[in-house]
Amino acid sequence: MKLWEIAHSRTGDKGNISNISLIVYDKSNFDLVLQKVTADKVKDWFGERVKGDVIRYELPQLGALNFVLYDALEGGVTSASTLDKHGKSMSSYLLMMEL
Template identity: 85%
Template sequence: MKLWEIAHSRTGDKGNISNISLIVYEKENYDLIQRKVTAEIVRAWFGDRVKGKVDRYELPQLGALNFVLYDALEGGVTSASTLDKHGKSMSSYLLMMEI
């Protein structure tokens, strides 16, 4: 199953750091994403796009995980030459992950 089938996502940025939330539609799916979507798996999923570490924060009361991806935006909004300087498409890419 793809993550988009059970969750939605939002992305924010601070400099060269991307912040991606993953929120389940139904609370009963929280345990599944907690087990299957680790910081290591997210780091591997993004591959060379993320040059730094990935931290995961758990928010069980919201049915959400929050990932902080360091060195992930080609330097950030003011210096990146990419089309997606804010990294907004990264949330959609995460939702394509098979679990």
């Protein structure tokens, strides 16, 4: 099962930091996501794209996780020469993760 089947995601940025929120559609799936989508797995999933730490924050009352990915945007909006300077596509990529 792909993560997108049970959750949706939003992405934000602050400089060279990407912030990805992952929200389950049905709170009955929150424990599964909590168990399977760890900070280490997210860092591995993004590979060399994320050069810094990944920190996970849990919001069980919302059925959500928030991941903060450091050194993830090749310098950020004012420095990166990439097409996706804000890292908006990172949320879609996370949703492709297999559970």
